[in-house]
Amino acid sequence: MPVVMDADRISRTLMRIAHEILERNRGVEDLALVGIRTRGVPIARRLAQIIQDVQQRDSSSGSGGEPATPKVEVPTGSLDITLYRDDLMRHPVGPQPVIRRTEIPFSIDDKRILLVDDVLYTGRTIRAALDALIDFGRPKSIQLVVLVDRGHRELPIKADYVGRNLPTSLSQSVQVHLTEIDGRDEVEIQES
């Protein structure tokens, strides 16, 4: 199982994406992160932390080293898309997928939402996530952040921020491991 990203590379990639987000949005105003369960959630939390740190550093160095500016908080939520899946009732044999909690503890109205997932593949998860988000309100915009884009899209969906493009074949699977869930940071490709 070849490891295609190790812990170092993942952390540098997230640092780069955080800077790209700040650059493209010209700061943190109205920004909010929503991670897709399961592994989009820790990625969203890490991005929020990096963005807050960077913003804090920049604003305090601007005012002569005094941390007089209020602490920057980028609201972060988590989204479970199970109830919006397009394949949910197509195979009505066997147990239903487990539903986890959706927690978006802020209004998404007029926010610039960064939707975060680990792997972008067919695009169907993102389609479901867009439907789910729209049920929470009317954001100003939605941008898509993924750690890995492995190709093979079945829907017209494109990521705004990509950690790494990984050309894969359909017989392969991409496994993202994150410390918060799996005890280690690693992306690997598996032959199935």
Next chain:
Amino acid sequence: MKKDLLSIDDLSSEEIYLILDTAEAMREIGQRPIKKVPTLRGKTVVNLFYEPSTRTRTSFEIAEKRLSADTLNIAVAASSVLKGETLADTAMNLEAMAPDVIVLRHASSGACYLLSRICKSRIINAGDGMHEHPTQALLDAFTIREHKKRIEGLKVVIVGDLLHSRVLRSNVLLLTRLGADVWICGPPTLLPAGIDRFGVHVSTSVGEAVVDADVIMMLRIQQERMQGAFFPSLREYFNTFGMTEARVARARPDVIIMHPGPINRGVEIASEVADGPYSVILEQVANGVSVRMSVLYLLAGGQKED
């Protein structure tokens, strides 16, 4: 999960916890500005109610609509049952129109089993006579777990008309399955024969039963099912078994008072208790929607028997 939910006996402990955990996730949908998800889009759910019901029918209907199912309600008063059609015939006619789920409330114990044999649709028992009311027991367990963070080891005292109560049977099955210490209390005339075989403590003294209780669950005196005199008068019943503040004071300080509704103030429960700070009666109603959404979602993907 099995095809139908007819009895708590159809569920393993793992399935009970899965229903409760899924209900936690479902509750969040009710707090959104748009209280609807597309999960059961295109599924047809028939609510077939042979007995009057406000809470249960409304609760099921809201749950179905929040999951985007197409729902229709058959109130027996306005249906061909009045023209003499039997339950089996009604079921076969409904089946011909291929609904995905039928929610049945019926005055005869076991009516849902008859329906289950006839219909391919999934059947949810919304109360059958004096037998069971599984979704009520599930929402009670959900409410208890929310307040006490556990069910195992709690002292749960169920007081009231034990004989006619389907809520009692479902709750006894569920709570003993999950390891609660269940006490039941009522007049000897309203004790179902052989109930002690279900692993519960039986008492005819409410003052004794409620000592150190974590949960007190009141059951309604079901006069509509009573043929004969089970106790001298409602006033005497209240004096002997009614839940008063003095009796609640013997339970643990953090006791919660539950009631499946509709409550009869001054018969099984004093108004001060029903409206007291420890009463979770209205939370039970709110939780009913989440739990029924959970059951509908999980059953819709259950194993289909052909």
